[in-house]
Amino acid sequence: MEDFRLESVLLVGSDHKVGLGLVQQFLRLPHPPQQIFATCRCPDGPEGQVLKDTACRCSSHSALVLLELDVTDPDSIKEAAKKVKEHVAGQGLNLLINNADVTFETTLDSENAQTMAAVYATNTIGPMQVCQVFLPLLKTAAWRSQRRGMSCSKAAIVNMSSRCGSLSVVDGWERKQDVGYRCSKAALNMLTRCQARSYSFWNILCISIHPGGMNTQLGAEQAAGS
Numbered sequence: 757m758e759d760f761r762l763e764s765v766l767l768v769g770s771d772h773k774v775g776l777g778l779v780q781q782f783l784r785l786p787h788p789p790q791q792i793f794a795t796c797r798c799p800d801g802p803e804g805q806v807l808k809d810t811a812c813r814c815s816s817h818s819a820l821v822l823l824e825l826d827v828t829d830p831d832s833i834k835e836a837a838k839k840v841k842e843h844v845a846g847q848g849l850n851l852l853i854n855n856a857d858v859t860f861e862t863t864l865d866s867e868n869a870q871t872m873a874a875v876y877a878t879n880t881i882g883p884m885q886v887c888q889v890f891l892p893l894l895k896t897a898a899w900r901s902q903r904r905g906m907s908c909s910k911a912a913i914v915n916m917s918s919r920c921g922s923l924s925v926v927d928g929w930e931r932k933q934d935v936g937y938r939c940s941k942a943a944l945n946m947l948t949r950c951q952a953r954s955y956s957f958w959n960i961l962c963i964s965i966h967p968g969g970m971n972t973q974l975g976a977e978q979a980a981g982s
């Protein structure tokens with residue numbers, strides 16, 4: 757943990773559960789990032805207020821910058837990137853965490869083109885577009901860093917996946933099928949492999965992770981079935 761020092765982190769989808777928890781953990785680090793960009797779709801709404809209240813309870817609250825970002829809206833992604841670029845002022849972005857997701861309770865019979873496309877738009881296409889737009893800032897951070905190898909402290913993309921998207925495990929099928937969600941996370945895992953192949957050229961680490969059983973509605977359901 758002592759070595760986990762980064763100047764900037766961007767958390768996409770940060771106003772609920774896992775995302776909000778991550779913001780809190782970053783703010784409480786012994787050496788918090790100088791800039792924590794926390795995004796949500798409605799920063800001026802109640803969710804944004806939750807983020808502001810969270811920040812106020814931490815001594816490092818001045819690090820938090822609240823931004824609007826909808827991963828399904830390319831203009832919104834570009835606008836957020838513009839603001840991040842202004843804030844980091846030539847330093848680049850160390851860590852990008854794609855945490856946003858949606859899911860619909862579906863079965864293999866009830867899943868349809870509309871639900872599947874909506875889930876893909878947020879869970880798979882969204883992270884791809886966010887990474888494309890923020891890539892120049894990640895490259896800058898990687899290029900500036902004195903650290904050897906690849907790391908989250910240097911330049912990294914973390915895509916928040918799920919065991920539900922694992923081709924080998926197919927976790928919790930008997931309990932809930934959510935076919936679109938599973939497929940979107942499996943595709944996200946492959947997107948991550950593609951990014952790793954390509955972006956390692958610039959020393960940008962790309963990983964997808966399952967956050968584990970979280971104390972959230974989705975987490976409680978998954979923990980019950982795994």
Ligand SMILES: NC(=O)c1ccc[n+]([C@@H]2O[C@H](COP(=O)([O-])OP(=O)(O)OC[C@H]3O[C@@H](n4cnc5c(N)ncnc54)[C@H](OP(=O)(O)O)[C@@H]3O)[C@@H](O)[C@H]2O)c1
Pocket residue numbers: 768769770771772773774775796797798803825826827828854855856857858878916917918919966967968969970971972973974975976978
């Ligand atoms: N909870 C678990 O135990 C668990 C288990 C396995 C994997 N995961 C993964 O971990 C991540 C977080 O899980 P969670 O339970 O905290 O999910 P969540 O409560 O559903 O939160 C998802 C976040 O995504 C945001 N979001 C949705 N659509 C968006 C869009 N179009 N643009 C930008 N943001 C959008 C939501 O913000 P709004 O307020 O705007 O809706 C919210 O902040 C997800 O990727 C999930 O698949 C979680």
